[in-house]
Amino acid sequence: MLNALEVFTTVFVGLMVGVEFSVAFIVNRILGALPEDSGQLGRAHGGRMLGALMPFWYFASLALSAVWAITGWNEPGSGLVVIAAALLIVSVVMSILLLVPINNRSKTWTPENRPADWKEQSARWDRFHYVRVAVIIAAFALLATALS
Template identity: 75%
Template sequence: MLNALEVITTVSVGLMVGVEFSVAFVMNRIFNALPEDSDQLARAHGGRMLGAVMPVWYIGSLVLTAAWAVIGWHQHGTGLVVTAGALLILSVIMSLLLLVPINNQGKTWTPENRPADWKEQMNRWDRYHYARVAVIVAAFTLLVTALV
């Protein structure tokens, strides 16, 4: 059972890292290159779509990591799993305090109602997102290391 939990947890966190990495380094660059209002419209749509899915994914990954740490408490690598869990907690805190407030505003914007500083707000969201990606990449790396 522990082996299955380890694999499911690692795959779940790995896929989450892949999505968030893609948003940071692929999708946002594509959006920034779109003409006229398309960038803002794409970000608003992405904020609505991923804003609905990612909270479940982050919390689910954290719960799986916690279960791995509890069930495998006396196994080799548990300290790495606990540290990965702490990093995932940090990523949730970062999300709630830094990214979600900006995302909640941005996902309602249209070209007609967006604030004048919308690009600055999106740039701030991007900077916070880069930091969060670094945190979840570190968590994923620790989980993979705990497997070997």
């Protein structure tokens, strides 16, 4: 049973990493290259879609890692799982304190109502997101290492 939990958790976190990596390095670059207001409208729509899904994904990833750490406490690699769970806590805290407030504003923006500094706010979100992606990649790498 523990082996199934380990594999499921690693895959679950890995998929989350893939989504967040693609947002950071692919989707946002595509949206930024679109003409006129299309990119900003796309980011707002993405903020609504992923803003609804990602909280569940982050908290579920953290919960699965915590269960793995507890149930596999005496197993080899348990320290790596604990560190991975701590990094997932960091990612959740970063999300709540830094990214969600910007996302909650930007997902309502249209070309008619966006603030004058909307590009700066989007760039700030991107910078925070790059750091968060690095944190969850590190957590995933630790989980994958603990699995092996």
